Amino acid sequence: MGRGIMETSAWPDSEACWFLSQEVFRSLKQISDTIEECIELFPSLLQDPHEAQARQERFVMQQAANQSSNDTAKCVLVLQGNLIVQAELQIKIQKHPNTIHKTSINQDKPWVLTQIQDSGNFLAEARRKVREAAQLRQRLAADDAKTEPDVQLLRFIAARLGVIMDELMMVLKRGRDCLLSPRKKTIEDHLNSENMKALNPALPGDTAVSFYVQGHRLMLAVYHLVSQQGNMRFDSFLAECTVSKLNSILICYTRAFQMCQQIKNKLFWATKCNEVKNFRYAGFGQNSVW
Template identity: 25%
Template sequence: MDSAELLKEWEWLVRTELTAKLEAIDRHLEECSKKLSPFPIAGAEIRPVLLSSQHQGDNVLCTVTVDGDRISRAELNVRAPGKGGRSLRTTIKEQSPWKLKQVQDSVNHFQRVRDLYASLKSCGHSSQSCLRGCLEGLLGALLQTEAALTLPPNTTAQHIFNNNQKSVLKPELPEDVALYFHISSSLLVLTVLAVTARGGVREMKDIESNSWMGALFEHGSVIYEVTGQLRVSASVPWLAAVLALLRQSLELTQDLLDKVKVFDGVSSV
């Protein structure tokens, strides 16, 4: 294909494909911005989700409201895992929410997505290299926004027990029980750990994973071992909608990038 034909193909791509796909991406990002926010969405109806462990009897029964980057309200009824576990009740109130760092991180990456999209629109009819760079930047930021929600953070039992967010629980849990919330794609996951004090332990082995059974760690100058763990999860509808919008935007951006790459090295564009 000679340079004149390549130029004609490029002009068609910019005039039709680029315009149509940018408009679709813009719609998806605008809808996503209405749901992915660091603050409660004014006027939005956020329904609580139910966390329960049907396969474990009544060990956990909780209603939790995930509003923006926080758990704004929760009623938690938990039987501590392990032998002879006690029944515990605690709450989270709107004035002292439990913050979800993964959602906060996703919001921060999404702000970069919006900035990069604005740059992409401004360079849409300029050179191929400019357009490719903008698309690669947008694709990377979209992937980071998605990954913040889909990749559970690595943490340790010690971190869970030292987490200063446990103070938002009213009443606070006993010293030998802790709970931990995290996001896994569209799921809100609650983990409850129970520990037993151990004496004469010289070598500690805390575990950075999603299963902490048997982990040893120091808390308040005492060595503890994780002797009980249970986990429950439930789907959060607005998180599922956010991930669907992000993936649609990713597919459109990747498709555009692939088509722009075809013109690598073509001097006339």
């Protein structure tokens, strides 16, 4: 029988070799720059708060456009990173006629926006993943002077980058989802939350408020218990404002994710190039059968 097909000793596709040894690391640098740009928008999230204080920004929240209720909420607040450090709230609820509930948040007891903090934690993990991928370039440094690249090393790098890209894309997706999809809570969760203790004076016991992020908007939800035929339920209404930084962060997340996908696609192509061209015919023996 003939010897069939055998592996070659070198990576057969020069463009795939160039991508794995050079171009992929330039793409990783672009992803790293995008993640750092995202981090810079809220630097206090990932640094010692005594060393880096996020700039304070003032916002005015108005009734959400789709609200037709006679209940109203207004708020003027100061946002610093993931903290509402100051706020003045005015709430009017129909079931409390002739009463405007006024309360405030002071800097000594800020309101924590956990979505932004969680997103910052995912950004920190994304930064670690990119650095881990970039360190693979050091494995190639000793190989740069060779005429032919180390095939086994290129295969290792292609496989390892594929794993890291999957992990990085998952981290980026979760970080973005933190800002797009706030966790649902029960009315009891809102009434008993630690953040409610930041309000001074306290609201009536049947009323709760919640600040949360939804995309590029900061939302204020007011919840109040209502008795209906002996059963308790709750109603809610909203006020909102646009936070341009949140929109910029979401854009950075999307851009970084898309660049990761491009690397994944090219890794798949480079691997397929090797699989297709990785064999050669070595001839047939006298007993070959046609």
